[in-house]
Amino acid sequence: MDQPATRAILLGSGTPHADPDRCGPAVAIVAGGELYLFDCGPGIVRRAAAACRAGATELEAVRLQRLFLTHLHSDHTAGLPDLLLTPWVLGRRAPLEVWGPPGTAAMLSHIQEAYRADIRLRLEGREPANETGWQARPHEIATGRVYEDAQVAIDAFPVRHGPAPAFGYRIAGRERSIVISGDTAPTDEIVSQSLGCDLLFHEVYSRAGFARQPADWQAYHREMHTASDELADLASRACPGLLVLYHQLFWGESEEGLIAELRGGYGARIASGRDLDVY
Amino acid sequence: MGHESLPDATWTSTSGPSRRPRARLFGWIAAAAVAGVLATLPYEQSITLSAESVLLPWPALLVASLVHLALVLLCASIGMRLGPTLGLGAPDLIAWVERQPHAGSKLGRAIRRGLLWGAAAGIVTTMLGAAAEAILPLPEELHAASWSPWHGLLGAFGAGINEELIFRLGVMTLFARLLSLLVRRLPPPPALIWTANALAALGFGFAHLPILEVLTEVNHLTVGLVLAGNGLVGLLFGWLYWRSGLVAAMAAHFATDLVLKALVPLLLPL
Numbered sequence: 029m030d031q032p033a034t035r036a037i038l039l040g041s042g043t044p045h046a047d048p049d050r051c052g053p054a055v056a057i058v059a060g061g062e063l064y065l066f067d068c069g070p071g072i073v074r075r076a077a078a079a080c081r082a083g084a085t086e087l088e089a090v091r092l093q094r095l096f097l098t099h100l101h102s103d104h105t106a107g108l109p110d111l112l113l114t115p116w117v118l119g120r121r122a123p124l125e126v127w128g129p130p131g132t133a134a135m136l137s138h139i140q141e142a143y144r145a146d147i148r149l150r151l152e153g154r155e156p157a158n159e160t161g162w163q164a165r166p167h168e169i170a171t172g173r174v175y176e177d178a179q180v181a182i183d184a185f186p187v188r189h190g191p192a193p194a195f196g197y198r199i200a201g202r203e204r205s206i207v208i209s210g211d212t213a214p215t216d217e218i219v220s221q222s223l224g225c226d227l228l229f230h231e232v233y234s235r236a237g238f239a240r241q242p243a244d245w246q247a248y249h250r251e252m253h254t255a256s257d258e259l260a261d262l263a264s265r266a267c268p269g270l271l272v273l274y275h276q277l278f279w280g281e282s283e284e285g286l287i288a289e290l291r292g293g294y295g296a297r298i299a300s301g302r303d304l305d306v307y
Numbered sequence: 308m309g310h311e312s313l314p315d316a317t318w319t320s321t322s323g324p325s326r327r328p329r330a331r332l333f334g335w336i337a338a339a340a341v342a343g344v345l346a347t348l349p350y351e352q353s354i355t356l357s358a359e360s361v362l363l364p365w366p367a368l369l370v371a372s373l374v375h376l377a378l379v380l381l382c383a384s385i386g387m388r389l390g391p392t393l394g395l396g397a398p399d400l401i402a403w404v405e406r407q408p409h410a411g412s413k414l415g416r417a418i419r420r421g422l423l424w425g426a427a428a429g430i431v432t433t434m435l436g437a438a439a440e441a442i443l444p445l446p447e448e449l450h451a452a453s454w455s456p457w458h459g460l461l462g463a464f465g466a467g468i469n470e471e472l473i474f475r476l477g478v479m480t481l482f483a484r485l486l487s488l489l490v491r492r493l494p495p496p497p498a499l500i501w502t503a504n505a506l507a508a509l510g511f512g513f514a515h516l517p518i519l520e521v522l523t524e525v526n527h528l529t530v531g532l533v534l535a536g537n538g539l540v541g542l543l544f545g546w547l548y549w550r551s552g553l554v555a556a557m558a559a560h561f562a563t564d565l566v567l568k569a570l571v572p573l574l575l576p577l
């Protein structure tokens with residue numbers, strides 16, 4: 029099968045739950061030999077290595093150098109020290125470029141401070157480490173165009189995920205457009221951003237599982253995340269070429285059960301994303 | 308039991324991380340801009356006095372100062388909004404208000420670097436100016452204006468802050484964004500940053516033409532000298548803004564003006 033010029037590899041489809049089959053949220057977009065990572069959940073570097081082994085050589089460790097963060101919650105950023113340091117140890121020379129909400133630069137500088145002794149040892153000891161690969165270049169973004177090169181144009185848009193700034197991303201490749209929701213409650217903005225896109229990665233929680241949650245967690249998720257029926261409604265309005273569920277909160281529900289919940293209100297193509305799926 | 312509370316009070320703000328320090332930073336910038344406007348007044352009045360023999364009446368001075376301040380704040384907001392995706396803006400100052408590790412010592416290094424480059428630029432400019440005076444047929448009343456070194460010192464302080472907020476944080480950043488829209492590259496490649504720097508430096512040069520009228524006769528030669536002189540130091544400040552941060556550019560501008568406006572009049576009185 030011919031691969032599309034712009035493709036997405038789901039490196040991590042998970043949530044804060046320590047599901048051994050699902051790493052923390054991370055999506056890799058590959059376009060024209062270039063790589064763009066979205067979110068940095070725990071396990072990202074190993075999953076990238078697995079994708080590389082499976083043939084996506086763009087995800088070779090030394091080529092992991094561009095990251096876009098949707099927000100700074102730990103399930104989306106716990107892989108950051110790994111992504112900053114491991115590829116450097118493996119030979120990456122370029123500093124890690126990180127786009128994200130205000131607070132991104134502080135997070136990166138505190139990570140570097142936490143690992144200062146290790147960085148020093150590698151730089152000053154006998155290890156043939158380069159001088160630049162451990163550095164980070166943060167770009168603290170607002171909404172609108174945040175990145176553009178010959179392969180993609182990337183726009184950040186606001187999502188509803190608590191008081192701290194959080195973004196979704198729209199990636200316009202040469203002949204495909206991809207939208208990544210990040211964590212969010214349903215909004216009209218996401219519908220307009222993903223109107224007619226080819227791929228919509230959207231977070232979701234199971235309505236049936238939700239009913240079994242304690243009241244305080246229900247209140248939290250109602251405000252911060254998207255239920256299956258809400259997503260069905262949202263997707264019916266946005267009409268993506270393919271809706272990919274990720275960051276699925278099953279709460280005991282099966283994958284089939286979750287898709288069935290969505291089928292109640294949405295008839296078009298759905299995939300329940302799993303780690304290392306390629307779209 | 309170890310860390311029971313969050314390590315930094317700024318993170319417990321109800322509006323989420325990092326909004327409060329940023330608002331505080333803009334407050335600092337506004338305060339610096341007000342101080343800058345006030346500091347330039349005695350120097351500007353000295354020049355006006357030597358040229359016109361009268362001072363501006365205070366209502367006119369107040370209006371002019373408020374317009375000046377509004378322009379500085381507008382430019383600062385543009386730069387703070389557009390800077391981050393361009394690799395410009397004031398990340399060094401944000402790091403400082405957020406108390407990021409080593410932010411203070413980085414700022415200190417940037418200031419030292421700026422002061423050195425700026426002082427060097429001031430000395431070179433003075434020498435080139437003297438050479439131009441010796442070689443070129445410049446009009447007579449080149450030294451018509453005089454001011455006290457103290458006014459020069461204050462003027463250097465004010466210009467270091469406000470002209471950098473306008474021309475580097477505002478104008479250069481805006482040019483960089485416009486050029487990046489034109490060539491569809493974000494962040495813009497270095498050649499584009501240099502183009503934005505050159506355009507801002509040119510604007511910086513033009514902004515210094517009105518004072519020429521006060522100091523001497525306006526002709527091709529004097530206009531050319533003002534544009535070249537200010538354009539070149541403007542390029543230096545733009546390069547520092549891009550590579551070492553806004554504060555480095557401010558320090559350099561202050562040091563250059565200190566040499567030109569205070570030390571030269573002090574050491575080489577007429």
Ligand SMILES: [Zn+2]
Binds near residue numbers: 044053
């Ligand atoms: Zn999450």
Ligand SMILES: [Zn+2]
Binds near residue numbers: 101189211
């Ligand atoms: Zn979250």
